[in-house]
Amino acid sequence: MNQTIARKLSTFVNMSSSYASMKRFPEKKFFNSNQEDVSVVERLCKGKRFSEAIDVLCEQKLLIEAVQLLSRAKKPPPASTYCNLIQICTQRRALEEGKKVHEHIIASGFVPGVVICNRLMGMYAKCGSLVDARKVFDEMPHRDVCSWNVMVNGYAEAGLVEEARKVFDEMPERDSYSWTAMVNGYVKRDQPEEALVMYSLMQKERNSKANIFTVSSAVAAAAEIACIRRGREIHGHVVRAGLDSDEVLWSSLMDMCGKCGCIDEARRIFDKIVVKDVVSWTSMIDRYLKSRRWREGFSLFSELVGSRTRPNEYTFAGVLNACTDLTTEEFGKQVHGYMTRVGYDPYSFASSSLVDMYTKCGNMESAKRVVDGCPRPDLFSWTSLIGGYAQNGEPEKALKYFDLLLESGTKPDHITFVSVLSACTHAGLLEKGLEYFHSITEKHGMSHTDDHYTCLVDLLARSGRFEELKDVISQMPMKPSKYLWASVLGGCSTHGNVDLAEEAARELFEIEPENPATYVTMANIYASAGKWEEEGRMRKRLNQTGITKTPGSSWTEVKRMRHVFIAGDTSHPMHEQIVEYLSELRKKMKEEGYVPATNLVLHDVEDEQKEENLVYHSEKLAVAFAILSTPEGTGVKVFKNLRACVDCHSAIKFISKITKRKITVRDSARFHCFENGQCSCRDYCAEDPYLFYTWTVTYGTRSPLGVPQQVILINGQFPGPAIEAVTNNNIVVNLINKLDEPFLITWNGVKQRRTSWQDGVLGTNCPIQPNSNWTYQFQLKDQIGTYTYFASTSMHRASGAFGALNINQRSVITTPYPTPDGDFTLLVTDWFKMSHKDLRKRLDAGYALPLSDGLLINGVSKGLIFTGEQGKTYKFRVSNVGIATSINFRIQDHTMSLIEVEGAHTLQETYESLDVHVGQSVTVLVNLKASVRDYYIVASTRFTKPILNTNASLRYLGSKNAVSGPLPVGPTYHIHWSMKQARTIRMNLTANAARPNPQGSFHYGTIPINRTLILANAATMIYGKLRYTVNRISYINPETPLKLADCTPTIGPAHFGTSVFDVELHEFVEIIFQNDERSIQSWHMDGTSAFLVGYGSGTWNVTMRKRYNLVDAVARHTFQVYPLSWTSILVSLDNKGMWNLRSQIWSRRYLGQELYVRVWNDEKSIYTEADPPLNALYCGQAKRPR
Missing domain, CATH: 1.25.40.10 (Tetratricopeptide repeat domain)
Incomplete structure (x- = not known):
C-alpha cells in the first residue's frame, strides 16, 4: 500500500506544474471552457484515477466537487484521500459533505483505521453532531488516547462537561491534552472552582504533566473567581515546572492579577515580559482602564503606539470604550487618527467602537462618517448610530x-x-x-x-x-x-x-x-x-x-483639563467670576421671558431664595465656566451624572440664545443640543416651551356692516390676535383691561388639565377689574386642532374680543393626511349693529334678541380674499364664534375633506357644505383643482328666516377673473339633513395624535356608566321677565358658590339658583341634552371632551341607547341639540375642578342657561388638582390668604 501511495504522490508532484495555475474549478463541472487543453482533473478522471483527481480538488479546497467525484469512484481511495476530505469538511464545518464521505467509507467496504475514525469523530464534534461522533467512538474496535481525547474535548467544547467528565473518568490512560480539555471545559462553562480542582488532581497524577495550555486555563479559572492566592500558587508551579519562559503564559498570569485587582502586580509581570506581543500590551492596558486608572491606561497605550508592536482591533476597541465611558472625545479623536494612519479593518469591531464613542460624545456627524465609510456596517455599528441619533x-x-x-x-x-x-x-x-x-x-x-x-x-x-x-x-x-x-x-x-x-x-x-x-x-x-x-x-x-444620595455633578473640558462642579460648590478658582456672570445672564434671561421654576425647590423658603438656589445648580456653573473660558462663538460641551433639571434645561435654552453659542449637555439619559433658544430634545423630556403674550383690551370703532359702531379690540385688532401654538406649549397671557367694565376671556375647548382656575369664567375666576391686569398661565396638554377664545363676561362677546387658537401637532407626530401647502383661519360670527351694552339692556328688560343683522368672516362682511395656487391643497380652519346662529360653510365648485373637529381627527369624508354650530370648529382640506379664477367662499345662517349670507373669495394665483355668478346654494332648511350629516362625522381610529380621545382608549363603549344626567332646557318667565333654565333652574352667579345638584328635570315653578352637579373624579357619565323647544341649541362643557354618541327626535328614553355609536363616535367639546330632539354624550370626568356646562347661544347663557359640574375627590394632590395660582383674584366673601 505504501508503494502505491508513494507512486500516486510521485504522479501528483510531476503533474503539479500542470494544474498549479488553475485558480478555481467551476462548480459541478470539471472542464474549463476557456482553456484549450483538457484539464488535469479531467485527464485523471478519464484514466479512472479518481483518487488523484480527488486529491487535486482537495488541494484546491473544492470540497463539493471532490465529494461528487468520490461518488464516481468504484474502488475506495487510499486512507490519505479520506483524511484529506475529512480534514476539509472539519475546516468548513461541512456536516452534510462529511456524512457523505463517511457513508462512502462504509459502502465501499473500506475498513478505517484509528486515525480515520479519530478524524471522523473530530469532524462530527466540530460540526456539532456529538451523537454521530459518539456512535463512531462506540463502534471503534480499537481506541488510542487521541480517540478518548477527541470525545472529551468535543463534549467539553459543547459545554457538556458532565458528559466529558464521564468519558474522562473511563479513560485507561490520560495525557496533558486530556487534562487541558477538562480544565478548559470547566472554565468555559463558568465553573472555575471545578477547573481548579481538576488542575490540582492533574498535579497529583504521575504520568500527567501540565503544559502551557493547561496552566493558562487554570490561571483563567483563578482570574474568574478573583482568587489571587490560587493564582500565585499556579505561578509557583509554573516556575518549578520550567514553563516561565513562555510569553503567552506570562500574559495569562498578568491578566489574572489584573482581574484579581492586583494591578500593580500585573504591571510588574508585564515589565518582566521580554518580548511583549500585542496581547500582552492590550491585556495590561485593558486592566488599567477597567480599574478606572484612566491616566495610566492611556499612557501605556501611548507607549504601545511608540513601540514596534502594532495595536490590534482589541486594543483600539478597549481604549475607545474607555473614551466612551469618560466622554473624552479629544483623546478618542487622536486614537481614530492613529487608526487611520496605520490602516484598520472597517469591518472590525474597533470600527463599531468608534461609532459608539462618537455617538456617546454627541458627535453624530463623525459617527455617521465612520458608518458611511464602511462598505457593510455590522449590526453593532448600525445599532450605535440609531441609538446615538435617538x-x-x-x-x-x-x-x-x-x-x-x-x-x-x-x-x-x-x-x-x-x-x-x-x-x-x-x-x-x-x-x-x-x-x-x-x-x-x-x-x-x-x-x-x-x-x-x-x-x-x-x-x-x-x-x-x-x-x-x-x-x-x-x-x-x-x-x-x-x-x-x-x-x-x-x-x-x-x-x-x-x-x-x-x-x-x-x-x-x-x-x-x-x-x-x-x-x-x-x-x-x-x-x-x-x-x-x-x-x-x-x-x-x-x-x-444610612444611604447617601448621589450628588449631582457636571463637568467640562477646557484645554484638555477636566473641571468638575457640584451644586453650591464654591471651591473652583473662578467661582466669583462664574457667579457674577450668571447674575448678569439671569437679568438678560428675564428680559427674554425666562421664568425660574421655583416650584422645583421644595424647601420651605421664600420664592426669592428658591430662585437663588436654582442659580447654583451644577450644570449652570459648568456652562458659565465653559463660556467664560472659551473664545466667543465656539461650542460648549458639558456632561452631568444625573438628569438635567427642568429649570436648568429652560435656562440653558435662553443662555444659548443670548450668548449665540451652541451648548451641548449630556445628562444621564441623553444629549441636549441647545442652539438659538431651542433644544434638540424638543423639550419632550424637560419643560415644554412657553409662549408669552401681553394683550391690552380696549374699545374702538369699526364698521363691520357699513355702520360705525363700538367694538372691543385686543391690541387694537378686531378680531383679536391669533395664537399659533404646538401641542404641550405653555401659554402665558398678561391681559390688561382698559374697558369700563370687569372682563374675562375663556379659552374655548382648552382642557385646562388640573387647573380650572385658568378657565376664565365667573364660576372659577373673579373678573379683571377696569384698569387692572391678570396673567393667565396654562398648558395645551396633549391637544391638537382648531380652537377659539372669546370674552365670557356679560355680553362682551357680541362686540368682539374673540380670536383663533390653533394648536399644531409636534413635528415628530405624523398627521393622518398629507401636509397641506397652506393654512387659512376663518372666524365666522353673526353680528348685531347694536353694541353689547344695548343688547344687554334688552335682555335685562326681559326681551329675547332678534335675528342678527348680518354675518362676518374675520371681522368683515365682504371683500376678504384667500389666495392659493392651482394643484395645491390648503387647510381651512373654520370656527363659529357667533352668539346665536348656526352657520353653513361652502366653497363654490370645490369639495371639502373633513380632517378634524375640536381636537379629534376624523374619517376624511368629503362634503360640499358643512354645518358648524355656535362654538364649534372644524378643519377641512380643499384641493385647488378647478380652473384658474376666483370662487365664492360662503357662510350662511341655518334654520333662520330670512337666511343671512356673507362671502369671501378663494383666488387662484394668476386669476384675472373676479368672482361671479350666483352664490352656491346651501342645504335644505330641514333639520334631518343636518342631523344626518352630523352622524357621518366619526373618529379616525388610526390617527396618530397627541391625545386622540379623552380617555386614552377607544373602548369607551365598554366602560360602565356610573351616572346619567338629563338636562332639559326651556324658555320661561320669572318675575315677569324672560329667563332660560336648565331643569327649571335659571342660573345666577353667586358671591359664594352653592352645591345644588339635580340629575333629572324637576316639577314645580321655575326659580333662580346656582346649579352645581357634584360628581366623583373618574366617573363615567352619560349626559342627555333634552331640547323640547323649536330652536336649535348648542351646549359646551369646559375641562374635557366627550363622545357624541347619539342624536334623535322626540324625548329620550333608555331604549335610545341601542342607537348609540359605541365604536367611532367623535370626541368634541360643543354639542348641537336639534329642535324637539335629544343629544347624548359619554364623558369620563377625569379632570378635577369646577367646570362650566353652558349654552353657547350667549343670550341664553346670559339669562341663566348654564350650570357647573364639580369634579371632586377628597384627596389633596397636585396630580388631581393644582393649588390656586399665586396671582389668583379674590372677590365676594373670598379673601386672599395671608
Missing part, C-alpha cells in the same frame, strides 16, 4: 437609519429594537413606538425582552397613559425589572400620580432597598402633592437607612 434628539434620523439597516439585509437584534423604541420614547412617538413593539414578534419573529417592555412602559409613563401601562405590566411574561419600575416612578413624578408612584416605590424598595433615588423621588412626589407628612416620613426613612 439620544441626540434626532429621532427621525434614528428611524431612517433603522429602515436603512433593514434594507441592507442586516437582521436587527433585541438591542437594536431597544434603540428604536428609545427613539420613539425621546420623541414622544407613542403610536409609532407601539407599532415597532408589536413588529418585534409579528414581523421579525423575535421574543420581547424585559428591555423592550421597559422601553414601552417608559413611553406610556412619559405620556401619562397609566391605565394602558398597568395593562402592559400585568401581561408581561417575565417579572418587571428595577429599570421598568424606575420608568414608572419617573412618569408618575412628571404627571403627579401619587398612587401608582407608591406602588412602583414598593417594588423598587423590594428589589434594591439601597438605592437612594427611590427615596428622594418619592419624597419629591409627596412634596409636590402637598403631602408634607408623607414627605417627611420618606426623608426620615432615607436617613435611617
Whole structure:
C-alpha cells in the first residue's frame, strides 16, 4: 500500500506544474471552457484515477466537487484521500459533505483505521453532531488516547462537561491534552472552582504533566473567581515546572492579577515580559482602564503606539470604550487618527467602537462618517448610530437609519429594537413606538425582552397613559425589572400620580432597598402633592437607612483639563467670576421671558431664595465656566451624572440664545443640543416651551356692516390676535383691561388639565377689574386642532374680543393626511349693529334678541380674499364664534375633506357644505383643482328666516377673473339633513395624535356608566321677565358658590339658583341634552371632551341607547341639540375642578342657561388638582390668604 501511495504522490508532484495555475474549478463541472487543453482533473478522471483527481480538488479546497467525484469512484481511495476530505469538511464545518464521505467509507467496504475514525469523530464534534461522533467512538474496535481525547474535548467544547467528565473518568490512560480539555471545559462553562480542582488532581497524577495550555486555563479559572492566592500558587508551579519562559503564559498570569485587582502586580509581570506581543500590551492596558486608572491606561497605550508592536482591533476597541465611558472625545479623536494612519479593518469591531464613542460624545456627524465609510456596517455599528441619533434628539434620523439597516439585509437584534423604541420614547412617538413593539414578534419573529417592555412602559409613563401601562405590566411574561419600575416612578413624578408612584416605590424598595433615588423621588412626589407628612416620613426613612444620595455633578473640558462642579460648590478658582456672570445672564434671561421654576425647590423658603438656589445648580456653573473660558462663538460641551433639571434645561435654552453659542449637555439619559433658544430634545423630556403674550383690551370703532359702531379690540385688532401654538406649549397671557367694565376671556375647548382656575369664567375666576391686569398661565396638554377664545363676561362677546387658537401637532407626530401647502383661519360670527351694552339692556328688560343683522368672516362682511395656487391643497380652519346662529360653510365648485373637529381627527369624508354650530370648529382640506379664477367662499345662517349670507373669495394665483355668478346654494332648511350629516362625522381610529380621545382608549363603549344626567332646557318667565333654565333652574352667579345638584328635570315653578352637579373624579357619565323647544341649541362643557354618541327626535328614553355609536363616535367639546330632539354624550370626568356646562347661544347663557359640574375627590394632590395660582383674584366673601 505504501508503494502505491508513494507512486500516486510521485504522479501528483510531476503533474503539479500542470494544474498549479488553475485558480478555481467551476462548480459541478470539471472542464474549463476557456482553456484549450483538457484539464488535469479531467485527464485523471478519464484514466479512472479518481483518487488523484480527488486529491487535486482537495488541494484546491473544492470540497463539493471532490465529494461528487468520490461518488464516481468504484474502488475506495487510499486512507490519505479520506483524511484529506475529512480534514476539509472539519475546516468548513461541512456536516452534510462529511456524512457523505463517511457513508462512502462504509459502502465501499473500506475498513478505517484509528486515525480515520479519530478524524471522523473530530469532524462530527466540530460540526456539532456529538451523537454521530459518539456512535463512531462506540463502534471503534480499537481506541488510542487521541480517540478518548477527541470525545472529551468535543463534549467539553459543547459545554457538556458532565458528559466529558464521564468519558474522562473511563479513560485507561490520560495525557496533558486530556487534562487541558477538562480544565478548559470547566472554565468555559463558568465553573472555575471545578477547573481548579481538576488542575490540582492533574498535579497529583504521575504520568500527567501540565503544559502551557493547561496552566493558562487554570490561571483563567483563578482570574474568574478573583482568587489571587490560587493564582500565585499556579505561578509557583509554573516556575518549578520550567514553563516561565513562555510569553503567552506570562500574559495569562498578568491578566489574572489584573482581574484579581492586583494591578500593580500585573504591571510588574508585564515589565518582566521580554518580548511583549500585542496581547500582552492590550491585556495590561485593558486592566488599567477597567480599574478606572484612566491616566495610566492611556499612557501605556501611548507607549504601545511608540513601540514596534502594532495595536490590534482589541486594543483600539478597549481604549475607545474607555473614551466612551469618560466622554473624552479629544483623546478618542487622536486614537481614530492613529487608526487611520496605520490602516484598520472597517469591518472590525474597533470600527463599531468608534461609532459608539462618537455617538456617546454627541458627535453624530463623525459617527455617521465612520458608518458611511464602511462598505457593510455590522449590526453593532448600525445599532450605535440609531441609538446615538435617538439620544441626540434626532429621532427621525434614528428611524431612517433603522429602515436603512433593514434594507441592507442586516437582521436587527433585541438591542437594536431597544434603540428604536428609545427613539420613539425621546420623541414622544407613542403610536409609532407601539407599532415597532408589536413588529418585534409579528414581523421579525423575535421574543420581547424585559428591555423592550421597559422601553414601552417608559413611553406610556412619559405620556401619562397609566391605565394602558398597568395593562402592559400585568401581561408581561417575565417579572418587571428595577429599570421598568424606575420608568414608572419617573412618569408618575412628571404627571403627579401619587398612587401608582407608591406602588412602583414598593417594588423598587423590594428589589434594591439601597438605592437612594427611590427615596428622594418619592419624597419629591409627596412634596409636590402637598403631602408634607408623607414627605417627611420618606426623608426620615432615607436617613435611617444610612444611604447617601448621589450628588449631582457636571463637568467640562477646557484645554484638555477636566473641571468638575457640584451644586453650591464654591471651591473652583473662578467661582466669583462664574457667579457674577450668571447674575448678569439671569437679568438678560428675564428680559427674554425666562421664568425660574421655583416650584422645583421644595424647601420651605421664600420664592426669592428658591430662585437663588436654582442659580447654583451644577450644570449652570459648568456652562458659565465653559463660556467664560472659551473664545466667543465656539461650542460648549458639558456632561452631568444625573438628569438635567427642568429649570436648568429652560435656562440653558435662553443662555444659548443670548450668548449665540451652541451648548451641548449630556445628562444621564441623553444629549441636549441647545442652539438659538431651542433644544434638540424638543423639550419632550424637560419643560415644554412657553409662549408669552401681553394683550391690552380696549374699545374702538369699526364698521363691520357699513355702520360705525363700538367694538372691543385686543391690541387694537378686531378680531383679536391669533395664537399659533404646538401641542404641550405653555401659554402665558398678561391681559390688561382698559374697558369700563370687569372682563374675562375663556379659552374655548382648552382642557385646562388640573387647573380650572385658568378657565376664565365667573364660576372659577373673579373678573379683571377696569384698569387692572391678570396673567393667565396654562398648558395645551396633549391637544391638537382648531380652537377659539372669546370674552365670557356679560355680553362682551357680541362686540368682539374673540380670536383663533390653533394648536399644531409636534413635528415628530405624523398627521393622518398629507401636509397641506397652506393654512387659512376663518372666524365666522353673526353680528348685531347694536353694541353689547344695548343688547344687554334688552335682555335685562326681559326681551329675547332678534335675528342678527348680518354675518362676518374675520371681522368683515365682504371683500376678504384667500389666495392659493392651482394643484395645491390648503387647510381651512373654520370656527363659529357667533352668539346665536348656526352657520353653513361652502366653497363654490370645490369639495371639502373633513380632517378634524375640536381636537379629534376624523374619517376624511368629503362634503360640499358643512354645518358648524355656535362654538364649534372644524378643519377641512380643499384641493385647488378647478380652473384658474376666483370662487365664492360662503357662510350662511341655518334654520333662520330670512337666511343671512356673507362671502369671501378663494383666488387662484394668476386669476384675472373676479368672482361671479350666483352664490352656491346651501342645504335644505330641514333639520334631518343636518342631523344626518352630523352622524357621518366619526373618529379616525388610526390617527396618530397627541391625545386622540379623552380617555386614552377607544373602548369607551365598554366602560360602565356610573351616572346619567338629563338636562332639559326651556324658555320661561320669572318675575315677569324672560329667563332660560336648565331643569327649571335659571342660573345666577353667586358671591359664594352653592352645591345644588339635580340629575333629572324637576316639577314645580321655575326659580333662580346656582346649579352645581357634584360628581366623583373618574366617573363615567352619560349626559342627555333634552331640547323640547323649536330652536336649535348648542351646549359646551369646559375641562374635557366627550363622545357624541347619539342624536334623535322626540324625548329620550333608555331604549335610545341601542342607537348609540359605541365604536367611532367623535370626541368634541360643543354639542348641537336639534329642535324637539335629544343629544347624548359619554364623558369620563377625569379632570378635577369646577367646570362650566353652558349654552353657547350667549343670550341664553346670559339669562341663566348654564350650570357647573364639580369634579371632586377628597384627596389633596397636585396630580388631581393644582393649588390656586399665586396671582389668583379674590372677590365676594373670598379673601386672599395671608
